[in-house]
Amino acid sequence: MEISSGITASLSGRYASALFDLANDQGFVSAVEGDLEKLDAALRESADLKGLINNPQLGRDEAGRAMDAVAGLLGLGELTKKFVGVLAANRRLSALPDVIRAFGQIAAAQRGEVSAEVTSAHALDDAQVAALTEKLKARTGKSIKLKTSVDPEILGGLVVKIGSQMIDSSIRTRLNSLAQAMKA
Structure with missing residues (x-):
């Protein structure tokens, strides 16, 4: 499988690609992807965890121990734990959110999927999500x-x-466009 050069050109893309190759060789792509989704959710929900990965004053050993504890709490698999440990040892924990995103893109590309992020003003129900997924599938021709x-x-x-x-x-964008048109 060929991975987009845009993904692997970045530091986070190279880490994600290396993790994907390891996971693929061991048959753990789905497990690692699930682990990274847990880690991503934890990063979004915890300001302390976000502060931890972005703290330049934290030494390699301390960061490694802290992330090992986080991995244990989240129940991450061994490969993911070791990978996060490598990021800590290389002082690259700040790249973790981008690595998670890049890994997801690589895994989706391998499955023939396209990732789409949808932002709405209110939570979408299951029927709306299903309808939107079908429309996007028809537009892109991919899962x-x-x-x-x-x-x-x-x-x-x-x-x-x-x-x-x-x-x-979005209505916000339409209102902004209307405001700009009225100024002209």
């Missing part, structure tokens, strides 16, 4: 892995990101 988030500031509508493409049909 879609949908990640949803809620941002009340968009007021209504959706913001859909597929790779480098963004479809912004």
Whole structure:
């Protein structure tokens, strides 16, 4: 499988690619992807964990021990634990969110999927998610892995990101466009 050179060109992409190769060789791609999703959720929910990975004053050993404890609490697999330990030892924990994102892209590409991030003003129900997934699948011709988030500031509508493409049909953007047109 060929991995996009855009992903592997970055530092986080190289780490993600190396982790993917190891996981693929050992047959643990799904397990590692699940572990990284747990870690990503923990990073989004915990300001302390986010502070830990971005703390330049924390030594390699302390960071490694702290991340090992976090991995234990989250129930991460051995390969993922070792990988996070390598990031800590190389003082690259700050790249972890980007590594997680890149790993997800590589794994999705290997499965023939496209990742899409959808932001809405209110939580989407299962029927809406299914309908949106089908529409995006028809548009891209590929299987879609949908990640949803809620941002009340968009007021209504959706913001859909597929790779480098963004479809912004939010009310906030429409109001901003109208305001700009009225100024002219």
